Amino acid sequence: MNKPPPTSEFTLINWFRQRERSRTSHSTKQGIGDDCAILGVTPGCDLLVTTDMLMDGRHFRLDQDGPEAVGYKAMGVNLSDIAAMAGVPRAGVVAVALPRLDAIAVAQGVYNGMRSLAEQFQVELVGGDTNAWDGPLVINVTLVGETTSLGPVRRSGARAGDIILVTGALGGSLASGRHLRPEPRIAEALALHAAAPIHAMIDISDGLSSDLGHILEESGVGAVVDAESIPIHPDCQAMSRQDGVPALDHAVNDGEDFELCLVVSAENAARLLASTPSPAKIYSIGAITDAPGLRLKLPDGRIVTVGPGGFDHLRATK
Amino acid sequence: MNKPPPTSEFTLINWFRQRERSRTSHSTKQGIGDDCAILGVTPGCDLLVTTDMLMDGRHFRLDQDGPEAVGYKAMGVNLSDIAAMAGVPRAGVVAVALPRLDAIAVAQGVYNGMRSLAEQFQVELVGGDTNAWDGPLVINVTLVGETTSLGPVRRSGARAGDIILVTGALGGSLASGRHLRPEPRIAEALALHAAAPIHAMIDISDGLSSDLGHILEESGVGAVVDAESIPIHPDCQAMSRQDGVPALDHAVNDGEDFELCLVVSAENAARLLASTPSPAKIYSIGAITDAPGLRLKLPDGRIVTVGPGGFDHLRATK
Numbered sequence: 001m002n003k004p005p006p007t008s009e010f011t012l013i014n015w016f017r018q019r020e021r022s023r024t025s026h027s028t029k030q031g032i033g034d035d036c037a038i039l040g041v042t043p044g045c046d047l048l049v050t051t052d053m054l055m056d057g058r059h060f061r062l063d064q065d066g067p068e069a070v071g072y073k074a075m076g077v078n079l080s081d082i083a084a085m086a087g088v089p090r091a092g093v094v095a096v097a098l099p100r101l102d103a104i105a106v107a108q109g110v111y112n113g114m115r116s117l118a119e120q121f122q123v124e125l126v127g128g129d130t131n132a133w134d135g136p137l138v139i140n141v142t143l144v145g146e147t148t149s150l151g152p153v154r155r156s157g158a159r160a161g162d163i164i165l166v167t168g169a170l171g172g173s174l175a176s177g178r179h180l181r182p183e184p185r186i187a188e189a190l191a192l193h194a195a196a197p198i199h200a201m202i203d204i205s206d207g208l209s210s211d212l213g214h215i216l217e218e219s220g221v222g223a224v225v226d227a228e229s230i231p232i233h234p235d236c237q238a239m240s241r242q243d244g245v246p247a248l249d250h251a252v253n254d255g256e257d258f259e260l261c262l263v264v265s266a267e268n269a270a271r272l273l274a275s276t277p278s279p280a281k282i283y284s285i286g287a288i289t290d291a292p293g294l295r296l297k298l299p300d301g302r303i304v305t306v307g308p309g310g311f312d313h314l315r316a317t318k
Numbered sequence: 319m320n321k322p323p324p325t326s327e328f329t330l331i332n333w334f335r336q337r338e339r340s341r342t343s344h345s346t347k348q349g350i351g352d353d354c355a356i357l358g359v360t361p362g363c364d365l366l367v368t369t370d371m372l373m374d375g376r377h378f379r380l381d382q383d384g385p386e387a388v389g390y391k392a393m394g395v396n397l398s399d400i401a402a403m404a405g406v407p408r409a410g411v412v413a414v415a416l417p418r419l420d421a422i423a424v425a426q427g428v429y430n431g432m433r434s435l436a437e438q439f440q441v442e443l444v445g446g447d448t449n450a451w452d453g454p455l456v457i458n459v460t461l462v463g464e465t466t467s468l469g470p471v472r473r474s475g476a477r478a479g480d481i482i483l484v485t486g487a488l489g490g491s492l493a494s495g496r497h498l499r500p501e502p503r504i505a506e507a508l509a510l511h512a513a514a515p516i517h518a519m520i521d522i523s524d525g526l527s528s529d530l531g532h533i534l535e536e537s538g539v540g541a542v543v544d545a546e547s548i549p550i551h552p553d554c555q556a557m558s559r560q561d562g563v564p565a566l567d568h569a570v571n572d573g574e575d576f577e578l579c580l581v582v583s584a585e586n587a588a589r590l591l592a593s594t595p596s597p598a599k600i601y602s603i604g605a606i607t608d609a610p611g612l613r614l615k616l617p618d619g620r621i622v623t624v625g626p627g628g629f630d631h632l633r634a635t636k
Binding site: 029030033034035036037038039040041043045046047048049050051052053055057058081082084085087091093094095096097126127128129131133134135136138140142144145147152154155156201202203218 | 347348351352353354355356357358359361363364365366367368369370371373375376399400402403405409411412413414415444445446447449451452453454456458460462463465470472473474520521536
């Protein structure tokens with residue numbers, strides 16, 4: 001049996017605190033229970049900081065998805081940002097605006113949803129801010145991570161001739177609720193970066209076209225992506241049956257896959273594809289070019305430019 | 319003339335980014351514009367992390383107070399948490415849920431409100447998350463700071479015989495809108511901690527009785543506070559005229575003063591009171607005791623216990 005549920009905000013904070021206290025490590029000098037958390041930093045490491053806010057009705061539907069899914073996603077999307085820098089997550093602080101009527105049950109559900117991922121990736125929950133209000137659930141997670149001795153990977157290091165890889169199938173994450181269950185590619189990023197220097201990386205949250213677009217913009221380069229090489233997630237077919245939009249368009253444009261898009265030298269790409277370090281999976285989808293812009297090579301051989309609005313099959317066939 | 323206002327979320331991020339890029343320091347290796355910010359850490363320092371979420375209708379009224387006041391307060395309350403640890407603020411990440419109809423104007427106002435405090439305390443805005451929705455404005459600021467060579471000050475170090483000090487007048491902050499304009503006591507905390515080891519400290523956000531109560535609980539001690547020594551803010555009289563509650567009750571119970579409550583040895587208290595290091599002001603209000611609980615010595619000489627619900631003059635006179 002669990003202990004009886006807490007009955008006020010202060011008891012709730014103690015409930016979290018008791019659960020976290022036994023987990024805090026040597027380098028966490030103060031967890032929940034003071035004005036700030038106090039963390040030791042590994043000498044020689046730089047700090048990574050990322051924050052994401054999720055709102056009911058926008059990033060999740062509390063009534064349909066339940067609070068555990070919300071907590072999981074809020075932790076997962078932030079972990080994915082740490083993965084995108086090839087960093088190691090360390091600690092998190094969590095702020096919530098809880099719907100007043102069901103505040104305690106929602107808070108406990110959110111906490112339980114976060115915990116599974118936090119345990120998996122050894123993230124310590126070291127502080128937070130608990131509020132209740134008459135509005136919908138809002139949750140904000142801020143994660144602090146560290147770089148490894150290999151340093152961080154930015155968006156800005158792609159060079160002409162480099163190869164573009166992705167770590168998994170893309171598109172349609174809304175169809176199956178997969179957008180609620182990101183699998184942060186922390187271990188994958190670290191293994192790949194250790195095997196071959198990653199020149200540029202981003203996690204696919206807004207869609208391949210947008211996020212690869214950020215790499216191209218920050219690196220001052222362009223790319224040609226081969227449509228037939230893109231690993232199209234089976235969810236895209238389901239989406240396509242519903243909305244009539246071709247599966248390829250979903251794979252190129254849909255967001256919230258939380259796979260990584262990374263860029264390495266052609267030599268290293270060949271090496272990684274021949275022998276991919278566990279637990280990563282990689283798919284080669286195209287190459288970086290000097291010529292700016294994102295171009296997509298369609299199965300019929302035509303090359304179309306993908307603008308900021310994403311790829312539109314109908315527009316491409318005109 | 320200012321540049322024309324941005325017209326989409328991506329342009330808005332660029333607007334912030336341009337304003338922040340010129341300000342980033344040597345130790346900020348990546349500000350806005352990647353999946354995480356990258357910060358160098360001063361060797362030998364520990365990290366301080368704090369987060370606070372402010373919601374429209376709960377912590378501010380956007381229609382009455384305006385977005386600049388919201389941005390100022392969101393930054394100020396987090397700076398106050400860094401002050402409470404005797405830390406030095408370094409960098410902040412900001413997430414907002416903007417009301418869709420007026421998103422850009424609100425975002426710019428919030429940003430401008432944060433900037434003045436961020437400049438004053440040399441906080442770099444290194445990242446964030448910008449969302450729009452149909453709900454009310456929600457803003458979350460997470461600050462990262464560093465300890466000094468003197469180390470952080472926790473809530474837990476108060477000892478019997480120590481003296482309790484506060485850095486300013488208390489109570490009634492809602493009457494004048496003072497709760498929107500916290501003056502983070504960063505410089506004060508650093509000056510005091512350098513002049514004499516601070517045993518325990520907290521910022522007064524929930525009210526003196528609650529926040530001193532946290533110090534007592536974490537330190538395993540009690541306190542006697544002398545009602546006549548408490549610096550009662552003039553706002554308390556204004557509140558008292560409105561609600562009939564005695565000014566002393568407001569000074570003891572009201573929140574959001576964002577002054578510091580600190581505990582030092584009796585010897586050091588005498589020294590600090592005789593010669594207070596600039597820019598701090600301090601008021602001695604009582605002493606730490608072995609006997610647990612918070613007791614208030616009233617002007618008529620009676621000593622009453624202040625419970626978790628705060629001090630109630632009416633209850634005390636029964």
